Amino acid sequence: MNRHHFLPVSAVVVAVLTTGCGTEVGGTPIQGSPVVETTTSTTETEEAVPDRPYVDWDSPVIDGIEVTAENAQEVAGAAFDVLVPTLRNGTLLKILATDPERYPEGFLGYGVLYDVATDDGETLRLLIEQTPVSSPGEGELIRNMASNGPGFDLELVDGVEVVFIHPGERASALLLQDGVKYNINGPGLTLPVVREAVTAIIAQTQ
Secondary structure, eight states: OOSSOBOOTTSOBBOHHHHOOSEEETTEEEOOOBSSOOEEEOSSOEEEOOOOOOOOTTSOSTTOEEEOTTTHHHHHTOSSOOOOOOOTTEEEEEEEEOOTTTSOGGGOOEEEEEEEEOTTSOEEEEEEEEEEOOOTHHHHHHHHHGGGOTTEEEEEETTEEEEEEOSSSOOEEEEEETTEEEEEEOSSOOHHHHHHHHHHHHHTTO
């Protein structure tokens, strides 16, 4: 989830609550890192963008505070309620709120963590990051992300623009709804699981 937490559109998406955003959290600068791997060209060689830093997928929100749906907004000090969608074959593990003493106001939000059973019998960890939309221009940014090439697909889902990101084995998605940015990601999500989460979010926000 990002708050001005995109590198140039032609580069990569950056998750903020799980990896930082180049801002200070708890007094320590935390640099953003790519959710999606890419390469950058030099005059002589191509250098791979390094993998994102280690994320503890049992507690993926940095300095997160475990909360309930009822007290999440009070604890986080965020300007919107947490959304806890019901996911098919999904088990809610925990809700994590950002610590208002350690996060800037524009980053206050939530991470809702699930285990999702697939039809193939796998169990996948899925996080729905929720942060406020910082500016109207972010809608245009989401549309522009589709120009990144194969694996960046802009789709209209029940009237809502969604960018699905799946250049490799790892899928994610980003959408804006009612002033909130939803970033669906995880360590090894499949595109069908991400699509189901997107559909659930939209169904419960319309």
